[in-house]
Amino acid sequence: MSAQPTGGPMSLADYLTFEELSEARHELLRGQVRLMSGGTERHDLLVNAINVQLVQGLRGGPCRVFPHNRKLLTADGNIYYPDILVNCASAADRRYENDAVLVIEVLSPSNTRDELDDKLEHYLGLPSIRVYMTVDPESGAVTIYERHDLGWRSRMATRRADVKVEGFALDLAQAFMDVEGQVTT
Known part of the structure; x- marks a missing residue:
């Protein structure tokens, strides 16, 4: 199971931790996490x-x-x-x-x-x-x-x-x- 982002803006450090635990790839844009499509x-x-x-x-x-x-x-x-x-x-x-x-x-x-x-x-x-x-x-x-x-x-x-x-x-x-x-x- 992949980690889920919190609702508010995410810091770079939190994003990097989140992304390491996630099975999917996400981009970070203005503090918001965006799921990548294939x-x-x-x-x-x-x-x-x-x-x-x-x-x-x-x-x-x-x-x-x-x-x-x-x-x-x-x-x-x-x-x-x-x-x-x-x-x-x-x-x-x-x-x-x-x-x-x-x-x-x-x-x-x-x-x-x-x-x-x-x-x-x-x-x-x-x-x-x-x-x-x-x-x-x-x-x-x-x-x-x-x-x-x-x-x-x-x-x-x-x-x-x-x-x-x-x-x-x-x-x-x-x-x-x-x-x-x-x-x-």
């Missing part, structure tokens, strides 16, 4: 295909790639489980990351506009993040936010985009082709 087959295959490319491309360097199950603490105390995050620094706390350089969210039917707007605000508020991407596994639409000297630039792309990460070009076209070869539903 992804579709296409969603999970795309996360895996992108993850494989990143692990292979960044091998031998200082960066570590985490899919699905690694918490990311934002500057304002929220905790998310991005679909993929890349961190090139030592973790300050073994229970979560707080200085990712890349965050990728593969969209799910359960994503709401408000949820995506919250994530955008909180992810871009992390000084370490250089690239934040959302990828729609159905349409292939990609939104890329890149940090530059004067702030953030966003651009829309398609599944044919290459995205530079720590000197490595992520080949989204190949990731989508890998998914098409495996998807059964």
Whole structure:
């Protein structure tokens, strides 16, 4: 049986204890605990295909790639489980990351506009993040936010985009082709 959250706002310390005892994954947003839903087959295959490319491309360097199950603490105390995050620094706390350089969210039917707007605000508020991407596994639409000297630039792309990460070009076209070869539903 999983632990249940209390009714009021939860501190980071209480959340981390709660999450360790829980059988399900939860995010922490403004002190409120939110149950995570599972992804579709296409969603999970795309996360895996992108993850494989990143692990292979960044091998031998200082960066570590985490899919699905690694918490990311934002500057304002929220905790998310991005679909993929890349961190090139030592973790300050073994229970979560707080200085990712890349965050990728593969969209799910359960994503709401408000949820995506919250994530955008909180992810871009992390000084370490250089690239934040959302990828729609159905349409292939990609939104890329890149940090530059004067702030953030966003651009829309398609599944044919290459995205530079720590000197490595992520080949989204190949990731989508890998998914098409495996998807059964």
